[in-house]
Amino acid sequence: MATVAESERTLYPYVTGSSVVALKYKDGILMAADMGGSYGSTLRYKSIERLKPVGKHTLLGASGEISDFQEILRYLDELILYDNMWDDGNSLGPKEVHSYLTRVMYNRRNKFNPLWNSLVLGGVKNGQKYLGMVNMIGINFEDNHVATGLGNHLARPILRDEWNENLTFEEGVKLLEKCMRVLLYRDRSAVNKIQISKITEEDCTVFPPFSLKTYWDFSAFKNPTAGAPGSW
Amino acid sequence: MDHNTDISAPHSMGTTIIGVTYNGGVVLGADSRTSTGVYVANRASDKISQLTDNVYVCRSGSAADSQIVSDYVRYFLHQHTIQLGQPATVKVAANLVRLLSYNNKNFLETGLIVGGWDKYEGGQIYGVPLGGTIVQQPFAIGGSGSSYLYGFFDQAWKEGMTKDEAEDLVKKAVSLAIARDGASGGVVRTVIINSEGVTRNFYPGDQLPLWHEELESHNSLLDILGAPEPMSI
Numbered sequence: 001m002a003t004v005a006e007s008e009r010t011l012y013p014y015v016t017g018s019s020v021v022a023l024k025y026k027d028g029i030l031m032a033a034d035m036g037g038s039y040g041s042t043l044r045y046k047s048i049e050r051l052k053p054v055g056k057h058t059l060l061g062a063s064g065e066i067s068d069f070q071e072i073l074r075y076l077d078e079l080i081l082y083d084n085m086w087d088d089g090n091s092l093g094p095k096e097v098h099s100y101l102t103r104v105m106y107n108r109r110n111k112f113n114p115l116w117n118s119l120v121l122g123g124v125k126n127g128q129k130y131l132g133m134v135n136m137i138g139i140n141f142e143d144n145h146v147a148t149g150l151g152n153h154l155a156r157p158i159l160r161d162e163w164n165e166n167l168t169f170e171e172g173v174k175l176l177e178k179c180m181r182v183l184l185y186r187d188r189s190a191v192n193k194i195q196i197s198k199i200t201e202e203d204c205t206v207f208p209p210f211s212l213k214t215y216w217d218f219s220a221f222k223n224p225t226a227g228a229p230g231s232w
Numbered sequence: 233m234d235h236n237t238d239i240s241a242p243h244s245m246g247t248t249i250i251g252v253t254y255n256g257g258v259v260l261g262a263d264s265r266t267s268t269g270v271y272v273a274n275r276a277s278d279k280i281s282q283l284t285d286n287v288y289v290c291r292s293g294s295a296a297d298s299q300i301v302s303d304y305v306r307y308f309l310h311q312h313t314i315q316l317g318q319p320a321t322v323k324v325a326a327n328l329v330r331l332l333s334y335n336n337k338n339f340l341e342t343g344l345i346v347g348g349w350d351k352y353e354g355g356q357i358y359g360v361p362l363g364g365t366i367v368q369q370p371f372a373i374g375g376s377g378s379s380y381l382y383g384f385f386d387q388a389w390k391e392g393m394t395k396d397e398a399e400d401l402v403k404k405a406v407s408l409a410i411a412r413d414g415a416s417g418g419v420v421r422t423v424i425i426n427s428e429g430v431t432r433n434f435y436p437g438d439q440l441p442l443w444h445e446e447l448e449s450h451n452s453l454l455d456i457l458g459a460p461e462p463m464s465i
Contacts, residue, residue, distance in 0.1 A: 015362075042382070
């Protein structure tokens, strides 16, 4: 049935980024991702920026194959350029960019040559906050909080429990940090160099990278096999 | 999706290649072993290829793939330089390498490190691993021998080295990788690129430090024993 030549399909990713986590807060969207680029099980690159602004109203975060993400950024540059060239006072908002990316991702999936990414799209336009996700097979949706990869299993339960409509910037950042810390403990491909970014109606800021403190000083950690030698 | 492929096992690539920036330029380094299976087809290869007067590329992985990519990039850069009327920038060279690697990712098996000097940004190093990602870094390592160098560089690398410090670091690193990686060996070649130009250096095994369990080399056991030669009757 496969009429497409074997050489025309992407088989597997090489350099990959791990989870992205994002949530809506009072003034806009907050998004977080670490700066790691893994090469198989090696944590090869530790300064990859996986959160990028797109145009005036949107923030894009990506996990998965970094070369495909870099290519997507080039497609978006062209999209934004043509949008600006209309010079009509209008500009593409997060909803439109999400729609465009969904079409790109789904059409590539149909050709058995996917862009191997899960993308998080957030932004604010005309007072409307928007947060959505699209992945390599074209599944897309919007929600008040989203995550990719292991973040879906580790971060979203925390967000389902603690998110509310009226989070301040400080509360939002603390909540994201809580999620990123869990990912640091429990995701093998996480790297302790994190970027958080926020987008509001007025502007988009990607904050400088920082590292999170981790906590290991528990009595239960000190001699876990005391009662059962050989166990772990 | 193909569930049988082990997606977490990167291809092993015979070679050790390194690119390091210092204050004033870059130093590129590589070993010289080309192997086909267990046989060493070329023990004195030159893996650091010129793309333009001011930009060189370290090649790893499939010898054929890396050569054809660097040949195409050299060809495109030559035309680009004529059109531009001045030397191409390192960034342009690296992006051409990326374009070929990314658009042919299903066919190619080559990891490249592009390094050079231009008047706008000074010395720069760009890594282009399998898949066609492009990453600008203060230093880059690649090839199968690089597995043994992540820890070494984490500890030994520092910002703002001098030219000699940088070259010493590269020499030491390639030599350490050769000591442990069967697919790397031979001599250490380095290329230093800065505003003054390009310098190629060549370091055979006897000019490199000795590591754990390695011994001084001699012409013969007899030299060590100090015994007189047996008389012939």
